[in-house]
Amino acid sequence: MTHIVVIGAGFAGLEVVKRLKDTEFQITLIDRNNFHQFTPLLYQVATAHLEAEEIVFPIRQLLNKNTRFLMATVHEINPYTREVITDVTSLNYDYLVIATGSVTNYFGVVEADVHSYPLKTLQDGIRLRNHILTLIERASYATVEEREELLSFAIVGGGPTGVEFAGALAELLKGPISKDHPNIQPDDFKVHLVDANDNVLKVFRDKLSGYARERLEKMGVTIHSGRYVTELSRNRVYLSSGEEIKARTTIWSAGIVGPDYLTGWELPLDDRNFITVDHHLKVIGFENIFAIGDIASIDSHPLPKMATIAVQQGQYIAKYLSGDTTEPFQYRDKGKMAVIGRNAAIVEMGRVRLTGMLAWMIWSIVHIYKLIGMRNRLNIMINWVVAYFRKGGQTRVILPGSEDRILPMMELGKYR
Ligand SMILES: Cc1cc2nc3c(=O)[nH]c(=O)nc-3n(C[C@H](O)[C@H](O)[C@H](O)COP(=O)(O)OP(=O)(O)OC[C@H]3O[C@@H](n4cnc5c(N)ncnc54)[C@H](O)[C@@H]3O)c2cc1C
Numbered sequence: 001m002t003h004i005v006v007i008g009a010g011f012a013g014l015e016v017v018k019r020l021k022d023t024e025f026q027i028t029l030i031d032r033n034n035f036h037q038f039t040p041l042l043y044q045v046a047t048a049h050l051e052a053e054e055i056v057f058p059i060r061q062l063l064n065k066n067t068r069f070l071m072a073t074v075h076e077i078n079p080y081t082r083e084v085i086t087d088v089t090s091l092n093y094d095y096l097v098i099a100t101g102s103v104t105n106y107f108g109v110v111e112a113d114v115h116s117y118p119l120k121t122l123q124d125g126i127r128l129r130n131h132i133l134t135l136i137e138r139a140s141y142a143t144v145e146e147r148e149e150l151l152s153f154a155i156v157g158g159g160p161t162g163v164e165f166a167g168a169l170a171e172l173l174k175g176p177i178s179k180d181h182p183n184i185q186p187d188d189f190k191v192h193l194v195d196a197n198d199n200v201l202k203v204f205r206d207k208l209s210g211y212a213r214e215r216l217e218k219m220g221v222t223i224h225s226g227r228y229v230t231e232l233s234r235n236r237v238y239l240s241s242g243e244e245i246k247a248r249t250t251i252w253s254a255g256i257v258g259p260d261y262l263t264g265w266e267l268p269l270d271d272r273n274f275i276t277v278d279h280h281l282k283v284i285g286f287e288n289i290f291a292i293g294d295i296a297s298i299d300s301h302p303l304p305k306m307a308t309i310a311v312q313q314g315q316y317i318a319k320y321l322s323g324d325t326t327e328p329f330q331y332r333d334k335g336k337m338a339v340i341g342r343n344a345a346i347v348e349m350g351r352v353r354l355t356g357m358l359a360w361m362i363w364s365i366v367h368i369y370k371l372i373g374m375r376n377r378l379n380i381m382i383n384w385v386v387a388y389f390r391k392g393g394q395t396r397v398i399l400p401g402s403e404d405r406i407l408p409m410m411e412l413g414k415y416r
Contacts, residue, residue, distance in 0.1 A: 153190065154249070
């Protein structure tokens with residue numbers, strides 16, 4: 001039997017496996033986690049609107065008879081001996097599909113990786129939620145000067161992730177958190193959004209991004225557009241305009257690159273460390289290796305890094321390997337959407353452009369539909385309905401076991 005190894009059970013890798021279920025191929029799916037995560041709702045875990053378990057699904061419950069799963073981290077591949085080397089074992093393949101996603105790009109900003117929080121993985125989401133809730137607990141007993149720093153949050157990057165996070169954070173802080181802490185006023189919280197472009201959500205039409213900006217500002221988010229971050233410290237964000245934001249928490253959602261470990265894999269990489277592929281998503285120079293999803297960079301035709309594209313590439317590879325197509329991969333743009341907050345979203349599908357409550361309802365339905373697992377869908381629906389009527393999520397718990405690297409325990413004593 002032909003053996004296909006798929007590395008990564010994200011949007012792209014999982015789609016390959018699902019689509020090859022009734023074939024003669026023997027498939028091994030490798031992932032470092034035993035779950036698939038639904039990243040579009042990760043910001044809701046970080047802002048205490050959803051439980052972590054609600055946006056993940058166990059990979060083994062999604063497997064077909066012709067697929068086995070290996071929970072392992074891939075350290076290296078050898079394209080010449082057709083070998084994948086993991087921390088658990090090594091395996092040989094006939095075809096290899098690399099779908100390992102991307103990592104945060106700090107653009108070389110001084111100390112950005114040390115003093116900011118990324119939002120890419122479930123662990124990031126849980127850690128960030130713990131951090132935010134811990135800071136607020138400390139702020140309740142801090143002096144006025146200390147409070148200002150503890151209750152200020154800076155978000156770097158005004159793309160969909162930054163905007164969605166900023167909106168959800170403002171709603172959390174100025175709503176349920178202010179109620180939980182009667183000695184903190186909603187206006188004590190400051191949420192800053194920094195973006196190098198002249199407006200947030202530049203991937204959308206001007207009218208839609210203008211609406212998003214207006215809504216965010218109404219929710220109390222201060223937008224610093226046309227500025228980029230030059231340096232970060234423990235409690236300051238330094239901007240290219242010379243301004244400084246006093247904030248104890250910075251969330252970095254400004255960009256992505258290919259992971260460093262790829263440099264040892266002897267595959268062609270572009271200037272952002274993504275694997276270069278041809279129009280059949282084959283790694284340039286290799287007949288039996290494919291790269292799909294965020295990790296792939298299509299020669300001369302760059303595509304945005306989105307789950308919808310990763311899914312379509314996974315579907316294409318399954319068809320291509322089954323011999324059902326020899327056509328080059330073509331992305332079908334089904335539109336894009338982003339949520340800003342309660343009753344506020346934007347949707348752009350071809351000529352259709354929507355804002356407000358209707359867009360928000362479409363956004364909610366699409367996200368529920370795209371989630372994996374009936375239990376997750378039901379749980380999230382119930383949570384959202386309850387949160388809608390009670391004006392806030394119910395998951396404001398600091399989970400034990402996920403220690404905070406930015407606010408180490410030893411330092412907590414400083415805040416009375
Ligand atoms: C916070 C956030 C919100 C987003 N919102 C949206 C949205 O609303 N709409 C949209 O279209 N896109 C969104 N995206 C982008 C979208 O998540 C990505 O484009 C998509 O996940 C890419 O899919 P992928 O399969 O290439 O990678 P991923 O989904 O990242 O999957 C990669 C998998 O590979 C595994 N892996 C990585 N390295 C290794 C290794 N060395 N060994 C073993 N396993 C490994 C990982 O554990 C993971 O399971 C968002 C991204 C983020 C971070």
